[in-house]
Amino acid sequence: MNNNWRGALVRRLLLLVGGCLLLGLLTGAYAWILAIGLATYLCWHLGQLLRLHRWLKEQPDEPPPDGYGLWGEVFDSIYHLQRRNEKARGRLQAVIDRVQESTAALKDAVIMLDSQGNLEWWNRAAETLLGLKTPQDSGQSISNLVRDPRFKEYFDKGSYQEPLDLPSPVNGNRRLQFHITQYGNREHLMLVRDVTRIHQLEQMRKDFVANVSHELRTPLTVISGYLETLLDNVEAVNPRWLRPLQQMQQQGGRMQNLLNDLLLLAKLEATDYPSDNHPVAIDLLLLSIKNDAQALSGDRGHRISLEADAHLKLKGSEAELRSAFSNLVFNAVKYTPDEGQIHIRWWADxxxxxxxxxxxxxxxxxxxxxxxxxxxxxxxxxxxxNTGGTGLGLAIVKHVLLRHRGRLEISSRLGKGSTFTCHFPGSQMVRRPQ
Structure with a gap:
């Protein structure tokens, strides 16, 4: 309230008191006249207050009632505040409408989830890609609508650094990629992208590599066989051809190893989970790998030690795990100088x-x-x-770990050595009885 209205209020109070005193002078009842005048003034204010209360309760969106004096100023201020709020709401609604229009135009699905994973809002593409329906799916858990066990495991894990690729729940021929970001009070923003074309191209690449690798095996086997025959009868071969034949046999062996690794990768990528999934005694597996590594080291004098929990098993394919673990151990033998140390450890926490x-x-x-x-x-x-590597060993390790729900962590310092650590979730562990 400005100073003019303060002065007007004071003048009205003085006028009321002065009128009451004058009337009291004429009647001789000063106290009663003053009390009646002040009570009347108070009742008028209470009446205006009740008008304000009734308007706020029954018609808050309508303009406030008319008034005069102090209450006229109050009602007028409320009206101007109401108009400013309407303009602000209009601007905010315009922004919301533009955001909704822009997200509706996206080909990628945008879905907002609360902290429990319940649906709060989604755009039009989410209805096409995931089959969400408005409004009946609002408030539903996303796990009830995307029923793939891998999605539930991915969502519950709470670690969203890597996206998840799954078939669409609406069309099995369509491949979707899920990205989840946490924001606010543990709420989730989920982006779903159609990657069917990319998946098809990747599948074509895999098929091409697998087919070419398979087709090359036969001619390579024939060439290697003839080279081996020639070298077995080296006395009948011109001495000038001895070294070229040896080099050809060496390179043929490298090509054979490369084809074997490519075929193994193609096999690993063909399915998501191992077909022979059963508890594997890792301690015995590592002991066998350690003996093979010691034989590979030969006279290089590597000191290889093993520390393994004999009561801890891992669910999975023994052949695939042997391939991955032996890759890591044999790499350590190849790239560690003579008489170096290699330590293998298997444990749980x-x-x-x-x-x-x-x-x-x-x-x-x-x-x-x-x-x-x-x-x-x-x-x-x-x-x-020099070591005869194919460049595919760690790629094989990565794919084997992915199939066993694990991940690979690599730490290294120049001149200090390296540590390759495979991490597996508790769901893959099996405790052998003591």
Whole structure:
């Protein structure tokens, strides 16, 4: 209230008191006249207050009632505030409408979930890709609508660094990619993208590699067979051809190993889970791998130690796990200098089961670590050629771990060695009776 209205209020009170005193002078009842005047003034204010209360309760969206004096100023201020709020709401609604129009135009699904995973809002693409229906699906749990067990496991895990690829619940021929981001009070924003075309191209690449690898095996076997026959009868061969034949046989062996690794990768990518899923005694498996690694080391004098929990098993395929673990251990033998140390450890804690292969080799620069599991990626091509590697070993390890719900962690320092650690969730563990 401004100063003019303060003065007007004071003048009205003085006028009321002055009138009451004048009337009291004429009647001789000063107290009664003053009390009646002030009570009347108070009743008038109460009446205006009741008008305000009735308007707020019954018609808050309508303009406030008319008034004069102090209450006229109050009603007028409320009216102007109401108009400003209407304009602000209009601007906010315009922004919301534009956001909804823009998200409705997206080909990707945008879905808002609360902290419990219940549906709050989604755009039009979500109805096409996931089959959501308005309004009956509002408030439903997303796990009730996307029923794939892998999605429930992914959502409950709460770690969304990597997206999840799944078939569409509406059309099994359509492939979807799920991205989840947490915001606010543990709420979720889920983006769903149609990656059917990318999936088809990736499948074509896999089929091409698998088919070419399979078709090359026969001619390579024939060539290797003839080379072996020639070398077995080396006395009948011109001495000038001895070294070329040996090199051809060596390179043929490398090609054979490469084809075997490519076919193994194709087999691993064909399905999501191992077909022979059963508890594997990892301690015995690692003992066998350790003996093979010691034989591979030969006279290089590597000190290989094993520390394994004999009561801890892992659900999965023994053949696939042997391939992955032996890759890690044999790599440590290949890239660790003579008389170096290699330590293999298998243990479990509250996070799950873990396998670590630690060596005292040359180490790897940090810039190479994120790409080590890529196919054919080499830190040093000359070093890989000397060891006879195919560049696919760690890619195989990565795919085997993914099929067993695990992940690979790599830590290394130049000149200090490297540690490759496989982490498996508790659901994959099986405790052998004591």
């Amino acid at each position: 509250e996070q799950g089961a873990h396998l670590a292969v630690q060596d005292s080799g040359l180490g790897i620069e940090a810039k190479h670590l994120p790409r080590l599991t890529e196919r054919f990626y080499r830190v040093d091509s000359s070093r890989a050629s």
